[in-house]
Amino acid sequence: MQIVKTVAAFKRLRSAWDDQRLTVSLVPTMGALHAGHLSLLSPAREADRVVVSIFVNPTQFGPHEDLQRYPRPLEQDLCLLKARGVDAVFLPSASEIYPEGYRTIVTVEELSSRLCGVSRPGHFRGVATVVLKLFNIVRPHRAVFGQKDAQQTVILRRMVRDLELDVELIVQPIVREADGLALSSRNQYLNPEERKPATVLFRSLEFARLESLQGESRTGVLLRGVRELIESERLARLDYAEIVSTDDLSPLDEVTAQALLALAVFIGRTRLIDNTFLHKSLIDSSLPPG
Numbered sequence: 001m002q003i004v005k006t007v008a009a010f011k012r013l014r015s016a017w018d019d020q021r022l023t024v025s026l027v028p029t030m031g032a033l034h035a036g037h038l039s040l041l042s043p044a045r046e047a048d049r050v051v052v053s054i055f056v057n058p059t060q061f062g063p064h065e066d067l068q069r070y071p072r073p074l075e076q077d078l079c080l081l082k083a084r085g086v087d088a089v090f091l092p093s094a095s096e097i098y099p100e101g102y103r104t105i106v107t108v109e110e111l112s113s114r115l116c117g118v119s120r121p122g123h124f125r126g127v128a129t130v131v132l133k134l135f136n137i138v139r140p141h142r143a144v145f146g147q148k149d150a151q152q153t154v155i156l157r158r159m160v161r162d163l164e165l166d167v168e169l170i171v172q173p174i175v176r177e178a179d180g181l182a183l184s185s186r187n188q189y190l191n192p193e194e195r196k197p198a199t200v201l202f203r204s205l206e207f208a209r210l211e212s213l214q215g216e217s218r219t220g221v222l223l224r225g226v227r228e229l230i231e232s233e234r235l236a237r238l239d240y241a242e243i244v245s246t247d248d249l250s251p252l253d254e255v256t257a258q259a260l261l262a263l264a265v266f267i268g269r270t271r272l273i274d275n276t277f278l279h280k281s282l283i284d285s286s287l288p289p290g
C-alpha cells in the first residue's frame with residue numbers, strides 16, 4: 001500500500017495508472033476509521049485501483065467546532081486499510097491542500113444552507129471545495145460516500161451534475177451498531193452515560209418509518225412524534241428534525257416516494273446525525289377498513 005503525502009507525488013502515481021489504462025475509485029474520509037468507512041470499500045473494489053484519502057479538512061469545521069480534538073489514530077487507520085488491500089492512501093497536510101494564497105471556494109447554493117447548514121454555516125462549502133479538489137488530484141472514475149451524511153450526498157450529486165464532472169457517485173447504506181446507533185467517528189466523544197441515550201436518534205427514525213408504513217403520511221404528525229421522543233430523552237437536545245425531498249432538500253407536507261427524514265441531535269455536547277427514507281404506505285387510506 002502506497003502512502004502519498006503530496007499532491008505532486010499523487011499526480012505522478014495517477015499518471016502511471018493512466019499509462020496502464022487502470023480504473024480508479026476514491027473513498028474520501030477524515031480518518032478514525034470504523035466499519036461504516038470500511039463498507040465503502042466494497043463498491044470501490046470494482047475499479048482496478050482503490051484510493052482512500054484521510055484528511056481532516058479544516059474548512060468544513062466551524063470556528064467553535066472540534067477540529068483540534070478530532071480523533072487521529074493514524075497508525076491504526078493505515079493498518080485497517082492495508083489489511084483490506086487498499087492500493088494507495090492519500091494523506092495530505094492542510095497546507096498541501098490549502099497552500100499560502102489559496103482563495104477558491106465551491107458553494108452549492110441553497111442546498112448547503114438547509115438542514116445541517118443552519119447550525120453549521122460554511123460546512124458544506126468546505127466539503128464541496130475539498131471534494132472537488134480531491135477529485136481533481138485523484139481523478140477517480142468512481143467515488144463512494146455513505147448515506148449517513150445524506151445532505152452531503154445530495155450536495156455532491158448536484159455539484160457533479162452542475163460542473164459536468166466525469167465521476168460516478170456511489171452511496172452506501174448506513175452501518176449501525178447492534179442497538180441502531182449509526183457508526184460515526186464522533187461516537188467516541190460519548191461518555192458511558194450518554195451511549196444509551198444516543199440510540200434515541202435511531203428509535204425516533206424507526207418510529208416515523210413504521211408510522212408512515214402504516215399509513216400516516218402527514219409529515220407534521222410524524223415530526224411531532226419524533227420531537228416528543230427526543231424531548232423525552234433527558235440527555236438529548238434536538239438541533240433539527242425535517243422531512244425533505246431528496247431531490248432539493250425542500251420540506252414536504254406529505255410523505256412522497258422521495259421523502260427523507262433527517263435528524264441532528266446533541267447528546268450532551270456531541271452532535272450526532274442520522275436519517276432514513278420514508279415510504280408511502282401500501283395501505284390505501286381511501287378504502288374503508290376491514
Ligand SMILES: Nc1ncnc2c1ncn2[C@@H]1O[C@H](COP(=O)(O)OP(=O)(O)OP(=O)(O)O)[C@@H](O)[C@H]1O
Binds near residue numbers: 039174186
Ligand atoms: N455509519 C456509516 N455508514 C456508512 N457510511 C458512513 C458511516 N459513517 C460515515 N460514513 C461515510 O464515511 C465517509 C467519511 O466520513 P467521515 O470521515 O466524516 O466519518 P464519520 O464517521 O461521519 O465522522 P464524523 O462523525 O466525525 O463526521 C462519508 O462518506 C460518510 O458518509
Ligand SMILES: [Mg+2]
Binds near residue numbers: 149
Ligand atoms: Mg462525517
